[in-house]
Amino acid sequence: MAAVMDLSAPAAVEATGRMKPGYEAILTPxxxxxxxxxxxxxxxxxxVLLAARAERQARYDAGALPDFRADTRDIRAAEWAVAPIPAALRDRRVEITGPVDRKMVINALNSGAQVFMADFEDATAPTWDNLVAGQLNLRDAVAGTIEFRSPEGKAYRLNPAPAVLMVRPRGWHLPERHVRVDGEEVAGALFDFALFTFHNARALAARDRGPYFYLPKLQAMEEAALWDAVMEHAERALDLPAGAIKATVLxxxxPAVFEMDEILYALRRRAVGLxxxxxxYIFSYLKTLRSHRDRVLPERGQVTMTVPFLKAYSEWLIRTCHRRGAFAMGxxxxxxxxxxxxxxxxxALAKVRADKLREVRAGHDGTWVAHPALVPVxxxxxxxxxxxxxxLHVxxxxxxxxxDALLAPCAGTITRRGFENDVEVALRYxxxxxxxxxxxxxxxxxEDAATAEIARAxxxxxxHRGDLAFADGAPIDFALFDRTLAAQAHRLRAAGIPGAARVDAAAALLAELTHAPRLAEFLTLPAYAQLD
Structure with a gap:
């Protein structure tokens, strides 16, 4: 198949990030x-789709609630299925996820999990060096040549049968300010997708390994349809077989829980699961319903997958996926x-076992862990x-x-310990x-960006609710927050934690976001301006 563009043609691309040895192998013309x-x-x-998100949120802020779409009722009612799932992805019982640093990539691929999801989004701070070095690491992993030697002299290299690689690019909302095209910042999602696909897709397709992606933060079927168009164009441009690129959607x-059928339908030629x-999702519940005073959640430790709105979400996802021939991942x-x-x-391991038992008994096709030691568990x-x-038979x-079941308020309490833990987690992260x-x-x-988002939201x-109190009657107010933040910052500066040198900057940003009259859409957007 002929390519639809000349990849040797000059383009008005400006990359402002500092070039280090090896980067030229990724940032090729x-x-x-x-x-x-x-x-x-x-x-x-x-x-346009990001503007539609803002318009949708404005309706929720004015009192509306998310709901199933009337204009897509026929898609939900019709009988259809996604394309057949590739052999390499038919057993995904344990998946591991983590950042794209070199040691993590090797350890995750060697962990014994069926799949490693290399994460450019929630588990990676998008510094220029992290992103480009991460692309180099994945290129070497695909080639089978990746190696790492620790400062102590320990050597790391791939086992003969590593996990299947999947990649999570950044969400549609995140920019990549180090690269401009025709004077415009590119999307982080397109930057991550383009570089990985360009350098690795042919090798992966030749081995029936995709490329495979996880797609984050989608809110509507139109956003899924945009990914489908991007992937279809990439297949044509890089002479890949039609449908070679596959995707699992988080x-x-x-809003997305009300459009799961529609999202699978938009990606039906390449969707393999949700x-x-x-x-x-908990963070999105908080953010989406931020103006609804009757939807305040208790502290994070009490918002487990057994509470009604989360149980309904997970079981509805299983039913929706299996009806369409797609996997429902835990x-x-x-x-x-x-x-x-x-x-x-x-x-701690008992909690993991109980959580995974709940998932497998409910009908999930696989699950996620964050640490290699949890893979055998x-x-x-x-x-x-x-x-x-x-x-799929369940x-x-x-x-x-x-x-109403998907939006049900969650009972519970707010303790001093829970309040202080949210301040600490948000600040430390x-x-x-x-x-x-x-x-x-x-x-x-x-902890990754998602759990930090829960804490600060x-x-x-x-x-901002303004009338909440602890069990002893003490108010939950801004004076308490300011005192707690100052105390945590003082303690963490002296504790030698990761990022101790940035505690003051983090505290200032957390204070600004918490005092702001409107909940910021994403913590990572204002924080991104302070990254290298």
Missing amino acids: PALAFLADLHRRFDARRR IETL NCGRWD GMAAQIPISGDAAANEA AREVFDAHMPTPNQ EREDVHVTR LAAWLDGQGCVPIHHLM QLWQWL
Whole structure:
């Protein structure tokens, strides 16, 4: 098939990030021409869709509630299915996700999981060096040549049968300010997708390995249709077989749960599943319903997958996916091993086992973990209860949901400890993120941008509600927040935590966002201006 563009043609591309040795292998003129072509074809549509998000949120802020769309009722009612799932993805019982640094890529691919999702979004602070080095790391992983030697001299290299690689580019809302095309900033999503696809798609397609992607933060079928158009054009431009590029969509926004059928339909030639992105979904519930005083959530530890609105979400996702021949992937276990305390470690692993047991019994086809040590724990549960490669046969016709079930308020409490933990998590994560780290262990949990978003959104919601109090009657107010933030910042500056040098900047930004009269759409947008 003839390519639809000349990849050797000059393009008006300006890359302002500092070039280091090796970067020229990723930022080649043909690769940048491919990126420029995608930008010119699709960025205007992306901006229209982002404006539609803002208009939709304005309706929610004015009192409306998300609901199933009347204009797409026929899609939901009709009988159709996604394209057949490739052999390499028919068993996805355990997937591991993490950032794109070199050691993590090797360890994750060697972890024994079926799939490694290399994450350019929530687990990666998008510094220029992180992004370009991450592309180099994935290129070497695809080629099978990736190696790493630690400062202590330990050598890391790929095992003979590594996990299947999937890549999560950034969401449609995030810019890449280090690259401009015709004077316009490119989308982070197109930057990540273009460079990975250009350098690796042919090699992966030759081995029946995609390329495969995870698509984050979608809110509507039109956003999925844009990804489908981008991928279809990439297949033509790079002489790939039609439908070679496959995608799993994270259902991690509240509006998207009402359009799961429609999202699969828009991507039906390449969709292989949906994923319960539970942490971002909780954040999206907070953000979407920020003006609804009756939808205040309790502290994060009480918002488990067994509460009504999350149980309805996960079971509706299973039913929707299996009806369409797509996989329903479970959510992330954020626990990490606790060394030096066997009892605490076993208690943490018991929580993981219980969560994975709930998922497999509900009908999920696989699950996520954040640490290689959790791969055998999750695998043991799924092996015991899912003898088949997947559970597409579990149709869950018993599940029926309504709008109100998906939006049900959540009972619970707010404790001083929960309040202080939200301040600490948001501050520690933001300080590390500003220092270039997007995945941070805090209190034996692997925190990423999604969990930090929950923490700062909860703080905003509780404080702006204005009439909440702890059990002893003490008010939850801005004076308390300011004192807690100052105390946490003082403690963390002296503690030598990751990003300690950025604690003051993180505290200033967290204070600004929390006091602001409107909840910011994403923490990472204002923070991005402070990254290198």
